[in-house]
Amino acid sequence: MSKLAAAYPDAHCELNFSSPFELLIATILSAQCTDKQVNKVTESLFHKYPTVSDYTRVRIEELEDDIRRIGLFRSKARNIQGCCRKLLEDHGGLVPSRMTELMTLGGVGRKTANVVLGTGFGISEGIVVDTHVARLAIRIGVGLRQGANVRQIEGALMELVPKESWTIFSHWLIWHGRKRCSARSPRCSGCDISSMCQQVGLTHQRVGDSINGSK
8 A cells, every 4th residue: 555655645535526415416426427527517517507496496406417418317316316315305405424324315336426425515424436436446457356346345455454544535536557567568667666566568458447437
């Protein structure tokens, strides 16, 4: 972990947000979409809908149009409205800080809940396993084989990484996946964590395709 920390001292969540609620909305939108594209959309979205109730009052067609530049915009618009109604009905309009409660919200699975808890509330409940984290966990060798599911990967990482580092660890791996260790053409020469990688010198195969867009 020290090598990752040294390589990416500025690693952080690259979604723009100013509250756990904005982070929740941005993370729902981020499934199968780049953070850069989400940030372009939320810049105006958060200005237009500053409160939870604002999302519930708008016609679904208008909300769809607001996020049309994002993939799966229709289903995401429905999820956001359902999520916000649940927040108002069950949580007084506030984002809950418990995993079980977060996962009852529309469009929220364990990955999204981990993002909100870890980055929004500073609560270490688990490790965010997105596509980058999944394939890198297997590449660097954590006792898993290609085809391992999200929960298996998260469980293996949680056993290896100290709990207080769970949130930042996922940011380190995400940054490493984006900036150096891509799926198709990893730049192994000079890699800061090459000594950890079980596939150095081999043909890197794409893994984790089955979990693309996991919530």
